[in-house]
Amino acid sequence: MGLNAIDLEVARHRFTAAADEMGGVLRRTGYSPNIKERADFSTALFVPAGELLAQAEHIPVHLGSMPASVQAVIDAFGSTLELDAQYAVNDPYYGGTHLNDLTIVRPVAFGGDLVGWVANRAHHSDVGGDAPGSMPADATRLDQEGHVVPPTLAARQGQWVPEFLDPFLAATRTPDERVGDLSAQLGANEVGARRLIELCEAYGPAGISAVCDGLLDYGERRMRAAIGDLPDGAYEFEDYVEGPDRLHNIAVRVTIDGSELHADFAGSAPQVEANFNSVEAVAVSCLYYAVRVATDPSIPANGGCYRSVTMSSPAGSIVSAEPPAAVAAGNVETSQRIADALLGALAQAAPEAVPAASQGTMNNVLAGSDAFAYYETVGGGQGGRRGLAGQSGIHTGMTNTKNTPIESLVQHYPLRITAYGLRSGSG
Template structure:
């Protein structure tokens, strides 16, 4: 792809073609994953996501999958690169589900694979999928009585994928056959992503032009933020204290102060409650995901979702709070409950800055249902939808 305009940039048409081709690769990864998966949770509910990253770990493109997966995935990829980036080789894959290493909750397992063309590392393919059971104190690996992450299931730091690691995971699940099939599907999805990205580069796309995709996302989002008048707005909401050890009369407070200054926007969660005794706690990566969702939803719905589109966005989440929990606290409900309320708080604050562009609040919960017995687990969410918009229904 050689259509270069002024300043050495790709011309607009060539850039859009490149973005579409890259996004198509991520979408194909997701389709392969769903088609090959064993569990209904991934095959039918499509509780999985896929994305491509540059060689340095910057988000390049993502498919239209799960926002809470995709917003947090860059932190897991960064954790893998920090440990293994210098020694990664063609054919390698790495696995991680640690919520405190860019994960969300233990159920969400991420596989990351490097893409080489010859000896050159040109990027990474990654996907994240929700596994219905990874051990812990109750079927589904999100026990409501948990007070520590150790009670929620198997915690996997970034490690190289191998048959031995797979066997370790299977030995800690109530549904090992499903887990084997889903993990194999994730492995295969990354293999497709790596192959397609390598084909793109060997077919004539200069690796340096991938950075232009990210630069374009940044230019578009900075322009969108700059169009908002400078100002500050604050929004506060509460959520029921449903975790073990929580005082039911003491709802958890989530507070967000949004400040727009020029072409940057800051989300400051100072004043949010300390992390709770139970599992209603979100790790920072989950909070970043919710912020990314709100920003893209309100300020840049047509801006490509990549590292550049979040460059103008700053997130301040004080460690040890309900929006940036620290180990060893339980976090199972942070991904599925706190994330929803954080998104609503962000949208509420943005409504004070761009009135008329923000819809009503959502249901604020994923309504998770977990049932299981001897050798089986079923996971479902009863969706409630998004609130109505100024110009149409939700």
Template sequence: MLDKITVEVIRHAAIFTAEEMGIVLRNTAFSPNIRDRLDYSCAVLAPSGELVAQAEHIPVHLGSMPVGVRNMVEALERNGVSLGPGDVAVSNDPYITGTHLNDVMVLKPVYVDGVLVAYVANKAHHVDVGGLIPGGIGAGVRSLREEGLVIPPVKIVENGRLREDIVRLIESNVRTPRYLRGDLMAQLAALNTGEKRVQELARRYGVETLLEAWEEILSYTERYTRTILRSLAKERTGVYTAEDYVELESGELAKIRVRLEISPERIVADFTGTARQVEEPLNAVYGVTVAATTYAIKAVIDPDMPMNSGFYRVVEIRAPRGTLVNPVPPAPVGGGNVETSQRIADVVLRALAEAFPGRVPAASCGTMSNLLLGGKGWAFYETIGCGSGGRPCCDGVDGVHTNMTNTLNTPIEVAEAEYPLLFRAYELRPDSGGPGRNRGGLGIVRAVTVLEDDVTVTVYAERHQLRPWGLEGGGAGAPFRSYVIRAGGEKVELPPKATLRLGRGDTVYVETPGGGGYGDPCERPRELVERDIEDGKVSPEAARHGYCYEG
């Protein structure tokens, strides 16, 4: 039996190892998407592939990491390939790594005295991996191969030597090879840092102690989670269901249904009844479904608890194959990672709101509001913030990334220096938060003008038809909206999933949704309504209509 102090020291050292890996990746990356938006995630895993430590990076990356690591190791072993000291494997196949093609995953085993003591891994969103559309995500894509280059699990570093043939193969299939190589080298540098720190731990405490500590870290989180469940489930044991929808390119809706069975020992999330997979990129691979479901459950039952695979031992996720939440290849999945992931989180949170009233906020915007632009030799991608849902305690947050995304905005100065773009607007969207005793957070207005001809723009978003829902009598948030103002002044309204060509001087506007409101809007204190009016967040007309305000 290890003493608790040693286990805690090792646990926090592992977490900091993941954080330091992220710092190295950020500081050495080439592309603004990774260097400035921080669209990457790092983790330390036990030899079993179970997650023992993660940095505070991207929920959809981290929740899928154990699935991806196990799948990669198994895929390599099926091909007679084993990972030895100094080896690194790479893949972006979403049906293996667990997200989408843009997320390139690298995995390195950590050996000490010939013993495998851990894996270190990271995922980073590369702005372009080939495919029909710059950035890979877009309307009109009908198969995985149309989204970009599929890299099966393969060694990119072998016995400490970089395989230039693999790097050149990947470079030659993307629109931005300089970014690709630079970002990939940054990922490898992060792995080297993680390997070094884990080896230092093993040499300080001993290999046997480190391996025992991994298991105790996981077992503790498992015990802790069951204790929390027993406390919360005394009066809430039972079955809770919820439904929500994603919006197809045709305008039709595809249902996501969850059945949560909550007991003092475990939670079972069953997605039976969810729509079949579709021939467009809204399918979410199983790793995404795991990430979104576990994120939502943890956020409600105890947001401060340690996060590792010990938590996954308590949560069972059933996702029927061939559905939106567990598709069969070669179904496209680029939008499933960024959009359907948000809806999975929403529907699980909706069910949890029935199970644990007073612990769940109203719906956040429910979309990452993806904007992709590309021309000759360049590609730009960003997700745009929005409003979070009103909370039982207080208002939602204005202009923030919510739920399955945790990136920053692209600094305008960086984007304008790197790309032929000019930003015209970046501001909060008035009247977009759902009315409630606690108001939903405001969405964002972001507008960008292209400075060259023949630029492809893609807007890929949700919550255009079905607005973010309120709770306890709160109103819905404003829907997503986007449009183009042509250089000559013509205005073109866009559907939520659109790909089109822009010319010099054309401007694309994106207006992201606000969060839903929480509680009866007529109960909102008059002074808060007046403050919102004074700050320009709520117009007097909206205040009179939505908040029973007569001032």
């Protein structure tokens, strides 16, 4: 099947539209304010081998790590894969971020053959653990943060499998809310699968494979060209994450060699007896985000554009923790500092593209009891870039959610807000 640039661009937008529609369905049918108001979720499509095909413009820390969760499902089930089933995983050591972020993965078949995957990741405001919100500040082990779901068969033909659902609901403080959000995740994948099948019908079995290969190869060519435009060299930067009693360094060396880019985190602090350890999948997400900031934003966001981007990190470090380390703050705080370190290095190669430092935090707020769990990330300052001033009161870096409107907050939670606004003189 001969494909020109116009064919590929049309196909790219059709796949991206499917991911966007999945996100729209998830938000409209979500039960909790965290889904229907804050839009704390991400959606994407994948080729049969698990490589990212298309994504909606959602949450960077979700999107860069989701391919690892899809791959974990592929590795876990292999020849026993059920094409009419959906699978769940939230284990950070299987491509997850933190336990609140549950990924639902659905294989898509056409003519009896696997033609791809659709997946979404959504933040569940409580999945058990030692504190409401499932991010206890004093956790040192993953199981203290909530219910752990390794790659698991979750649903068949649209019906939940009790072996997945029952322990998940037993662990959470808010089971009714969880059922609603889980059902929204299931429905979003069904819509994505339907759209992918429609594209298979339009292109045919051979055509859809050629289109997917063409899009991934196109993404690779574009990214290689963009990296090739950056000056060769090794660029180093170091940032820190604040622990309870001392600073822990994040060191990175970014090497650009022709069309290849490699980030090495050797020299970073070892993992800690606290919850701000990052898993490798989160660090990979940070790298992908930083590279996209430093290069042409029109490059398609797919697995092809990351083929020339690699990373190494010391096992057992704060950027590549090993089980059973706690990781909740590693996802929501340390990730921001990893991204900052990478941007600090890349700013030396692409000073016109990389902005000044931003707030470097997600400003997490949690409140709850045995009856409710409220979660919020509060926007802060975004650094300016050449020719453009920074912005105030927005999310930056690895997050991209909205805030909970006050009207919704007081409707759903036993809370009252007396004032909400930018702090005068804070920026």
